[in-house]
Amino acid sequence: MKLVAKNGNHQEEIKVIKRDGSLLQVAIGGREYTLDVEKVEDGVYSVIHNGSSHNMEIIKSEKKHFYAVNTQYQSFDIEIAPAGSLKGAGKRQGNKSEKITAPIPGRIIAIKATQGDVVKEGQTVVVLSAMKMENELKATANGVISKIHTKENDVVKENSVLVEIKEES
Amino acid sequence: MKLVAKNGNHQEEIKVIKRDGSLLQVAIGGREYTLDVEKVEDGVYSVIHNGSSHNMEIIKSEKKHFYAVNTQYQSFDIEIAPAGSLKGAGKRQGNKSEKITAPIPGRIIAIKATQGDVVKEGQTVVVLSAMKMENELKATANGVISKIHTKENDVVKENSVLVEIKEES
């Protein structure tokens, strides 16, 4: 099974050419790299490429097949998936339902819309009190509020769906 | 099987009376303790006893059944052994053979005694070069050099026996 790595919309096929001790020869998108790889701790690698020293931390994400890759200057969210599984990605549109979920557990302070309201992307729909702060949860797309699953003063768990928005087509 | 804990010559029998959540009730040498125990990392415990907070690190030693216990102020070397196995401990004497071993790998710079020499405890017998330092290895008892297993310029491994001393009786 061919695998590709995806960083957002950018995806590349990866092939291992050779492994010899700490030296790993790989090809990504036709570009070949010879890397000197040492694992220094669980999930932490020291990678030297043409003299350049990279310290890389790779953490399995909660999302399946996703990895957070932290380099010294940047963070990436990389998905490893079988080639060809990506068809239709980035194509979703119309009649789709977007969900506003609680990013952390907390208490609902305010719901600033009612069912049927037209909302714009970025507009505050729910105010959630958590960690001593009031957090504004915003519409993730332009659309119409199709369902509200919570009410003021509810204590909600992480990831629970609070509001659904039917996207404008 | 009854077990005892030993700190040097001091040994005590330990009995678990009760465990309830994080609370552990134990008796050691007739003294009873109720401890609030939380494991905070592998081998690291937070123990609260009558309000006193102890942070304790417990590391399995290379010696079987020995544990290094580090508290905030002190280090202990504790052995856990079956009760009764200690008979004769502290009694060794006479005609016993003491060994001088290499505490770290290195190169032998000098052997300052020959077979048959009488040596005193604390007298330097071997000089070992390691980690850019010359390290003096001393006689661990008064006695006579019974055997020398190494020579100058030998590269020796950790724990290898370098010299044997027959203790004075």
Added chain:
Amino acid sequence: MIRKILVANRGEIAVRIIRSCRESGIKSVAIYSQPDRTSMHVRYADEAWPVGPAPSGQSYLNIPKILEVAKESGADAIHPGYGFLSENADFAKQVRDAGLIFIGPEAEAINAMGDKMRARELMIKAGVPVVPGSGKLSDDETENLKTANEIGFPVMIKASAGGGGKGMRLVEKPEELNSSIRRAKSEAKNAFGDDSVYMEKYLKSPHHIEVQILGDEHGNIVHLYERECSVQRRHQKIVEETPSPFISEEIRKKMTDRAVAAAASVNYTGAGTVEFLVDADLNFYFLEMNTRLQVEHPITERTTGIDLVKAQIKIANGEPLPWKQEDIRKSGHSIECRIYAEDPERNFMPGAGTVLHITEPLGLGVRTDGYIYEGYEITVFYDPLISKLIVWAQNREEAVQRMKRALYEYKITGVKNNIQFLERIMNTPDFVQGKYDTHFIAKNEKSLLAGENCNNTCEDLAMVMAYVEHQSHVDKRLVFNNAQNSKSNWKEYGRLHRFNPF
């Protein structure tokens, strides 16, 4: 003489206070709520006592229980830290009524300054300039709107009992006024148990600059210069520095002088902070006085060399200040970055989770005050502040460079945090040049939220290594062992040295 201090707080400030206790030969008593049993302040203190379940109201704000623990543990003093009960005059009074030393000012001073409206009146009397504003707002929506129109929009709604940005609301349009007042009241009620709010003119392009004060019980009050705190998000400071790159020496003199006058007007004892708003023309206005230790106190400690917690303890012991104003010198430049468990890309939403891995920045000119450790679980119950990173250097330029270096070294994984966001602040021209006001983050939002430019190679390597980690379970060629498992230099040693004796 204080011999044992109960620290009525948690997190980094509890650890920081216990450090100074330890250096002073004073025993420390930690208190903890149920989920904080394994928190660092519990492990670090000499003693630790439970005070209740997770919600602050039943633990860190539970006055009877805290006093009970103080008695049981034999503590002779209580340090409240910041937040929680630190500006609760009733607590200060109850502590003293119980025969204990409260490490902080008298209840009257807390009350006078804690009631922001009363404080405004006091300041006017003491000759300290204040921002045009209202008295306590009623529920009369029409009247509120009238007041706001008189002051002129935009206005700020503030909790009279407030602090730390809680219960604060900026209102730009008349139609948002009354709903904002309701929200501010609700937030104030939650945070402080008091829903009094008032209104102030919102200054355009303001700087938030504050002056550190120390007062003893013998009538001596000194200042320890100012802190520039204008880099804020959600009305909360995230970067502070001293000296301020904005004010002139002349304004510094005037401002510190007025700050001492403000403290003197309430016979202030202990450590406190007089906050000012400074407009683009260097006019300054009293904002509020915080009658406690400030989160950002370490930058003042670094430039003046004075341990503020030790100073608090000595003052509480009744000792006179060991310095006169002219003995207090500052040198160099210090910057603090607050490290929060939050997601800058999601409007600084606070986060929680288990800390997998930390690398602390170390080396010259760097201090961190934190409390998390690997395996520690940051809970959802309390403030998301993880730690404070403080640097010092001979001048501002070097301090910014050092902060960049320290942030580069600082790695926390397992919880979302704002370290990379702070790095981008340090790279923002307005900040580098010291030309910023409280609108800095809004003004630079785009570049602050954008990722670094990535060349092909760095993205390729990230993809490759994610692939390596993913496939290491199925492809033997991609198994890399930790150094300590695979390597045995004990064995190698003999071989190498037989050929190459040293």
Added chain:
Amino acid sequence: MIRKILVANRGEIAVRIIRSCRESGIKSVAIYSQPDRTSMHVRYADEAWPVGPAPSGQSYLNIPKILEVAKESGADAIHPGYGFLSENADFAKQVRDAGLIFIGPEAEAINAMGDKMRARELMIKAGVPVVPGSGKLSDDETENLKTANEIGFPVMIKASAGGGGKGMRLVEKPEELNSSIRRAKSEAKNAFGDDSVYMEKYLKSPHHIEVQILGDEHGNIVHLYERECSVQRRHQKIVEETPSPFISEEIRKKMTDRAVAAAASVNYTGAGTVEFLVDADLNFYFLEMNTRLQVEHPITERTTGIDLVKAQIKIANGEPLPWKQEDIRKSGHSIECRIYAEDPERNFMPGAGTVLHITEPLGLGVRTDGYIYEGYEITVFYDPLISKLIVWAQNREEAVQRMKRALYEYKITGVKNNIQFLERIMNTPDFVQGKYDTHFIAKNEKSLLAGENCNNTCEDLAMVMAYVEHQSHVDKRLVFNNAQNSKSNWKEYGRLHRFNPF
């Protein structure tokens, strides 16, 4: 202008140098021997290049290979750190001949001071007092004995090319003289590739006090005050402090003045240290000049605020010193403790092994310069220095208290180390009172090696917890799970808050 520096070193000093490079916007190139592939300096630098196998002679002392890497990586300067090639005049020359900048003094200055005997002669000319002593010792045992008798026992044998206590031997009795000379020669040969040794009178009750020097290429030389380095074991410093609690202001003036004269006599450029022995009557004698950065340089950085590595780089760039002598002020008190992987109870035998767990001391007034991390394997190939712990406080008393606090926080497990030994030094009355000379450790050996007094409870708890860990595999009642595994405050949250909304 220097843009990329190759750091020809390893361990803490390589990391420390790279930190200042990073703060200066200068790219860094690490070099590494085979077992150092995963060492911190390799991971922290911008680039990393292998230079050979474990033995220093083939890697960190391998001049052709290092120059080759410098060329290949495009470095324009080389910083040698301390030890290894830092005082190798030939290396300095070859670096410059290759068209690169050597961050250090001219080869002639290194030569003049590196040859301890020649240095003695120079100092006499420059009016700097020296200890009575010999020229280079031959293999003529009779003559050596005669020389020693003339100087008077005890005498010190020293490597002419020496430093850091290596190749040094104290000889108290005539019959030990020639074997000690042989041993010193062998050690000198190993460490420096040069077996020249000489003899000096051994001063009774001496203090080891040194003066930090900076010189530029424009003839300016300044001092940065002194460091007291008398706490030594095996002739190696383990605790240093500044200012010295021993010397008077008058002697400080004379000594720093003579140190500047010593440096001027060899037209010194860069950072250097003039070491003096000071006897009980405050007579001081030139001991040697180290023509490089010193291990203990951070305490000077802390009291003067000057980053010595950045100063070195600027000097190497040809810039004039930005300060005159009168601009260089010191404030407060700074102490350094060297953390070694060694066993104080076994005559400070160096150790090695895998680092299981580290807790770094943090908070106010604390700096650590180290290079190990959890999982790192300390190898047997190099110096056992793990890190340096530096504290600063307003005065000596507070600095000692702070050092005790920091040592209390510092935990390294997996390798034997001297942290508890250092804690006992901080508790020793002679040290606390600042009344100590180089015999301090020998004089206080008993109390320094004795464990703390242990009450019943602490021993009981240690035994109980060892038992708990031991039996946790067979007795279910003794299984304790890590907090993060057993606890889910996500779940608990809902339950708690339903009853106690906040």
